[in-house]
Amino acid sequence: MKKFEFVDITTADVAFDACGRNLNELFANSALAMFEVMVDTKKVKSKVKRKVKVKGNDLQSLMFSWLNELLIFVDSENLAFSNFKTEIDEKNFTLNAVCKGEKINPKKHETRTAVKACTYHQMKIEKNKIWKARVILDI
DSSP: OOSEEEEOOOSSEEEEEEEESSHHHHHHHHHHHHHHHHSOGGGOOOOEEEEEEEEOSSHHHHHHHHHHHHHHHHHHHOEEEEEEEEEEETTTTEEEEEEEEEEOOHHHHOOOOOOOEEOOTTOEEEESSSEEEEEEEEO
8 A cells, every 4th residue: 555646636736645544544644745745755864753733623624734733843943754653533533643853954855845735625535445535735
């Protein structure tokens, strides 16, 4: 199973489909996909740790809040993450996570495209055999 793949459905934004065996893995892989848009995540070491707590009204709003909350660390602390341990309470639509990464260094991390925000546009989260999410990022 691929963690994520980028899909070509929009010219002005970036879209990806993420997968997971459970919601925790789905949300972690979605965060990894978003950071892959910005940097080469394989080169991001687990030097700093940040805890994240978000709440939503449903899975889509939880994904929206999760990804946008992570972008705050990019903008305020110049951090990129490559390791995510997520715990989702599906009944209450809450997410607690520990994210590991390091300060973005353009010489080391091959900086790519800046992500402005996660959007609700065409967002889908569904489960068949595995969980899948479609997310469009505003760049």
